[in-house]
Amino acid sequence: MALTPTGGASKLEVMEPTVAFIAGYLACIVTLLPLALFFYLFRPWLQGFLSGAPISILQLIGMRLRQTPVRLVMDAYRALIHSGTSVNAKTVESVYIANHLRITGPADLISLVKESLAKDADGQK
Numbered sequence: 001m002a003l004t005p006t007g008g009a010s011k012l013e014v015m016e017p018t019v020a021f022i023a024g025y026l027a028c029i030v031t032l033l034p035l036a037l038f039f040y041l042f043r044p045w046l047q048g049f050l051s052g053a054p055i056s057i058l059q060l061i062g063m064r065l066r067q068t069p070v071r072l073v074m075d076a077y078r079a080l081i082h083s084g085t086s087v088n089a090k091t092v093e094s095v096y097i098a099n100h101l102r103i104t105g106p107a108d109l110i111s112l113v114k115e116s117l118a119k120d121a122d123g124q125k
Contacts, residue, residue: 044074048089053081055089068093076109087113 041060048055055074063070077092095113096103103109 044070048074048078051078051082053078053089059089063093066093066097068096072096072103072106072109075106076113079106079110080113085114085117087117091116 041057041064044060045055045057053074055077060070063073073089073093073096076096077087077089080087080092092109092113095116096109099109099112103112
């Protein structure tokens with residue numbers, strides 16, 4: 001407790017150094033954690049947006065929660081979009097989930113998605 005020049009207690013209490021350190025540490029965590037999560041998800045979203053293969057932040061969060069490699073799926077998705085294939089990110093992810101043991105890179109995923117789309121087209125005829 002701080003004393004005023006007249007000897008009485010002041011209205012402002014001085015925080016203990018340990019409490020101040022813990023409060024500052026928690027404030028940094030509360031601020032930096034959402035910021036890190038934002039940038040962790042922002043890069044794939046921005047790459048998709050700028051390359052014409054849009055994806056929502058919620059889809060990216062879902063991929064992370066399902067432990068799907070977002071970079072692999074996004075690389076394959078962008079390549080499929082640029083090659084003129086009409087596909088969405090959910091289809092690419094579902095093909096990855098169904099065949100994850102056979103996929104070693106984006107090229108494998110692209111070929112499996114094209115096979116899947118061809119089977120679907122043949123099944124609809």
